[in-house]
Amino acid sequence: MRYMLIVKATKQSEAGVKPNRQLMDEMASFNESLTEAGVLLAAEGLQPSSSGLRITYSEYGEKPNVVVGPFAEVKGIIAGYTLIDVKSEEEAIAFAMRMPNPAYGGEGEIELRLLLEDTNLLQGSRMMALEADLRDQIDILNKS
Incomplete structure (x- = not known):
């Protein structure tokens, strides 16, 4: 079962303030313990939202709206x-409870979420692409 521990942003992280040495050491130790337990798949920090953008959709078929960060x-x-x-x-949950507070001693938040394990999602998108290709070929044949 794959889980994602999502570290929520703080005013400090959004301002681009790097974690202090103590937190960096605690996170390195935490990640090392996950590695030793054989459960770590990935761990990354993200740049502040000022380096990103947000794409929002209103109704199906309408052009998405792009908003440049920061948010x-x-x-x-x-x-x-x-x-x-x-x-x-x-x-x-036990591993998540051991994660250091990511908020530099302030009020931090970590969200734990189970990933979808439905392999049909990938297969489904491939099948949909193949089906679309076949429909295009049929349309071409019908028009000729």
């Missing part, structure tokens, strides 16, 4: 993530 509301912005592969939700 006014810090709540909901992701500052980093850790991806783990564990045997149970209980194990995922």
Whole structure:
């Protein structure tokens, strides 16, 4: 079971303030313990939202709207993530509870989410692409 530990942004991370040495050491130790347990798949920090953009969709078929960061509301912005592969939700929670507070001693937040394991999603998109190609070929044949 793959879980993502989503580190929520803070005013400091959005301002581009780098974590202090103590937090960096604690995160390195935490990631090392995940590696030793054989559960770590990935761990990355993200640049502040000022280096990103947000694409929003209104109704189906309408052109998406692009908003360049930074975004006014810090709540909901992701500052980093850790991806783990564990045997149970209980194990995922136990590892998440050991993650250091990412907010430099302030009020930090980590969200734990189970990844979709439906391999049909990838197969489905491939099948949809093949089906679209076949429809295009049929249209060409019908027009000739």
